[in-house]
Structures are given as structure tokens and as C-alpha cells.
Amino acid sequence: MADKIAPHKKAVRVKKKPLVAMFGPDLGLKGGISFVVLEYLKAGLHRKMPFIFIPTTTEGSRIKNALFFLKCIIITLRTMMRSRVDICHLHVSHYGSFYRKWVIFRIAKIFRCKVMVHIHGSNFERFMTENSFNRWMTRTVFNRADRVIVLSDEWKAGIEKFADKSHVVKLFNPAPRPRWVDVDHTRSALNILFLGRLSTRKGVYDLLECIGARRAFYEELGVRFTIAGDGDVDAVRAIVNRDGLNAIVNVPGWISGKVKERYLSNADIYVLPSYHEQLPMSILExxxxxxxxxxxxxxxxxxxxxxxxxxxxxxxxxxxxxxxALRTLVMSKEKRLSMGRESRQRVAGIFDAEKMITRELTALYERL
Incomplete structure (x- = not known):
């Protein structure tokens, strides 16, 4: 009796996930781009697909950073030659950030990699248009990039003037998952929190003027402000001292980790009166x-x-x-709580990092 022969099965080709090389600042640096990349990693991007992160800048002097970027170029060339990198994801801000990524962009194109240019930085529009050289560089990158990622509808409309509309996509920054630390349930003060670079652009001097003009109101109701961040820390402290605001304004400087989590855990209102932004990570936090x-x-x-x-x-x-606006929220606990619930629900529904990576970022990679 003849042996039974198994029916022929048509081979099914499984599409290989692309190898992504992501470029951005060292993850120990202060700033929004580092924060975004860290949230991607916390949400498991490196476990969902082949992934390499190559830092292009670090903290220190110009000489140190020049040597650091030279090392980055060597690592990039070695990676391109040893591995089949499919996609280069470039996190780009203005000036030095853009010039460094320009070099990586050229290398990626030589090795025929797909390139995603992810735009950050509130002053990018000014950088892009301030001289003919910058205009030429940015337009060249936008026109040759396989995807240009922007953070808002406003920026999408602006960049589409310089790039193929089908290549420009909006991707929100991911929100961190909260970790409540040392919540003081016995406190009587109402805490208003500012996080960000202490600068004119972030509106910190407007906030100080606002506090000074209403000092008696805030003192009477037990309102306390924390203005935390890097930048003009000494100048802000000097204004607080000059205007006699020490009793209601705390300026701790840059905060991170559990210290920042503690301030967020015990805050009642968040304020950021900025003049220029893209999509502030601090608001998402x-x-x-x-x-x-x-x-x-x-x-x-x-x-x-x-x-x-x-x-x-x-x-x-x-x-x-x-x-x-601050007075309205200070005077109404009901409004603070209802608006706070709405904030949390929006983050969970739209900006959750894990959902965003699964639903949007990995899909972008796989479509290239």
C-alpha cells in the first residue's frame, strides 16, 4: 500500500519587522525629546520590534559634544555596515540638533534607509525661515524624507507647505503613567505648579507679575506656587525676594524623578502661560x-x-x-476636580504611551 503523501502546503511568507535606528539626545539630558524617547522605551517599543538607539549629543562643553558626535557618526557607519538598518528615526529640534541630524540623514540616504524626521522644538519655525541656508536644508530634508512627523494640526498645516502632504503625519507625544508619591492628605494649602524652563518664552515672568498683583488674595486663601525648572533660576528667585513673595512662591530649580512625582502628586492646578510651544510634555504629565x-x-x-x-x-x-483663570479654579474645588478627571480621561484615551506605540508608531514603521 502506497504511503500517504501529505498535501502540499503553500509557503506563507512572514513579513519581517523592520530594524529601526532612532537618533536623539542622550537619555540622561533634560528636555522634551529625551522624555519622549524614554516614554517610548518604558512602553516597550524596543520589545515590539528590532530597535537601536544612538545618542547624538550629551551634556558638556562644545568640544566634548563635538567628540561625542564624532563617536556617534562612527557608531552609525559601523551599524549601517554590520546590520541591515531599515528605518532611521531622527528626533529633530532647531540649530545644533538639526545640523547633527542633517549629517545622519545624509548617511542614511547613502545606505538607502527609509528616514522619518520627527520635529520637536518650539522655535523650529523661526530656525527654518531665518536665513536661506536653513530654508534650503529644511526643505531638502522634508522633501527627501519618507515621513515627517509633527506634533499638532497647526504644525502639520505649516510643514505641508514645504513637503509632500502624504508624507506628513501627526503623532502626539506620549503621556507618562502617573506614580503618586508622598501624597499629603492633611495639607490645607492649595498648590499651583509650573514645570519647565524658566524663561520669557514659557511665560514665567508673566506668572510672577500675576502672583505679585494678587498676592493678598493668594495669601488669604493659602495658595502656594511652585515654579520648578532650569534656565533663569537665579533671576526668578531674585524677583521673588524683591517682591516679597517668598511665603507663597517656591523656586526649587530643576526637579526630576521622585521629587517631581511628589510635586505632581500634591498639586491642585497646573499652569504654563507659554508664548511658543509645540506639544508640551509637562502639560501631558x-x-x-x-x-x-x-x-x-x-x-x-x-x-x-x-x-x-x-x-x-x-x-x-x-x-x-x-x-x-487661576482665580476661577482656586475658588471652585468642584471645577478643579471635574476638570482634573477630564484631563486624566483624555490622557488614558488618546495619549497613553503603550496604546500609542501599538496603534500608531509601530504601524508607521511597518508601512514604510
Missing amino acids: AMAYGLPIVSTWVAGIPELVEDGVNGHLVDPGDIDGLGN
Whole structure:
């Protein structure tokens, strides 16, 4: 009796996941790009597909950074020659960040890699248009990139003027998952928190003017402000001392890790009266902790904060409007709680890092 022959099965080809090389600042550096990449890693991007991260800059002097970038180029060339890198994901801001990524962009094209250019930096538009050399470089990159990632609808409309519309995609920054630390349930003070670079651009001097003009109101109701971040720390402390605000304003400088988590855990309101932004990570953090937001009608902020729903928005530089928005929330615990719940729900539904990576980022990679 003849042996039974197994029926022929057509071979099924399994599509190999692309190897992604991501480029950005050293993950120990302060700033939004490092924060975004860390959230990608915490959410497991490196476990969902082949992944390499290559830092292009670090903390230190210009000479140290020049040597660091030279090392980055060597690592990039060695990686390209030894591995089949399919996609280079470049996190780009303005000036030095862009110039460094320009070099990586050229190397990637020589090795025929797909390139995704991910734009960060509130001053990128000014950088892009301030001289003919920058205009030429940015337009060349946008036109030759396989995808250009932007953080807001406003930026999408702007970049589409210089690039193939089908190549420009919006991808929100991911929100961190909150970790409540040392919550003080016995406190009587109402805490208002600012996190970010202490600078004119972030509106920190407008906030100080607003506090000074309403000092008696805040003192009477036990309101306390924490203005935390790097930048003009000494200048901000000097204004606090000059205007006699020490009793209601704390300026701890840069905070991170558990210290930052403690401040977020014990905050009641988050304020960021910025003049220029893209999609502030600090607002996403505050929303994840269930805080109502007071901010401005700038760039991607209205896509995070719906005025009257999970916070209040004012025009940049409108100090009276800023004061009125803060007063409304200070005077109504019900509004603070309801807007805070809305903030948390928005983060869970739209900005959750794990969902974003699974639903959007890996899909972008696999479609290239």
C-alpha cells in the first residue's frame, strides 16, 4: 500500500519587522525629546520590534559634544555596515540638533534607509525661515524624507507647505503613567505648579507679575506656587525676594524623578502661560496626574486642553486673563476636580504611551 503523501502546503511568507535606528539626545539630558524617547522605551517599543538607539549629543562643553558626535557618526557607519538598518528615526529640534541630524540623514540616504524626521522644538519655525541656508536644508530634508512627523494640526498645516502632504503625519507625544508619591492628605494649602524652563518664552515672568498683583488674595486663601525648572533660576528667585513673595512662591530649580512625582502628586492646578510651544510634555504629565490646566492658545496646546472642559486657555501675555483663570479654579474645588478627571480621561484615551506605540508608531514603521 502506497504511503500517504501529505498535501502540499503553500509557503506563507512572514513579513519581517523592520530594524529601526532612532537618533536623539542622550537619555540622561533634560528636555522634551529625551522624555519622549524614554516614554517610548518604558512602553516597550524596543520589545515590539528590532530597535537601536544612538545618542547624538550629551551634556558638556562644545568640544566634548563635538567628540561625542564624532563617536556617534562612527557608531552609525559601523551599524549601517554590520546590520541591515531599515528605518532611521531622527528626533529633530532647531540649530545644533538639526545640523547633527542633517549629517545622519545624509548617511542614511547613502545606505538607502527609509528616514522619518520627527520635529520637536518650539522655535523650529523661526530656525527654518531665518536665513536661506536653513530654508534650503529644511526643505531638502522634508522633501527627501519618507515621513515627517509633527506634533499638532497647526504644525502639520505649516510643514505641508514645504513637503509632500502624504508624507506628513501627526503623532502626539506620549503621556507618562502617573506614580503618586508622598501624597499629603492633611495639607490645607492649595498648590499651583509650573514645570519647565524658566524663561520669557514659557511665560514665567508673566506668572510672577500675576502672583505679585494678587498676592493678598493668594495669601488669604493659602495658595502656594511652585515654579520648578532650569534656565533663569537665579533671576526668578531674585524677583521673588524683591517682591516679597517668598511665603507663597517656591523656586526649587530643576526637579526630576521622585521629587517631581511628589510635586505632581500634591498639586491642585497646573499652569504654563507659554508664548511658543509645540506639544508640551509637562502639560501631558500634569493631565496624567489629573490636574486642571491653565495655559495659552499656542500651537498644539488647544489639542490637549479644551477651554472650559479640562482647563482654561488665555492669550499669551494676558496677565489679567491668566489671573482670572487661576482665580476661577482656586475658588471652585468642584471645577478643579471635574476638570482634573477630564484631563486624566483624555490622557488614558488618546495619549497613553503603550496604546500609542501599538496603534500608531509601530504601524508607521511597518508601512514604510
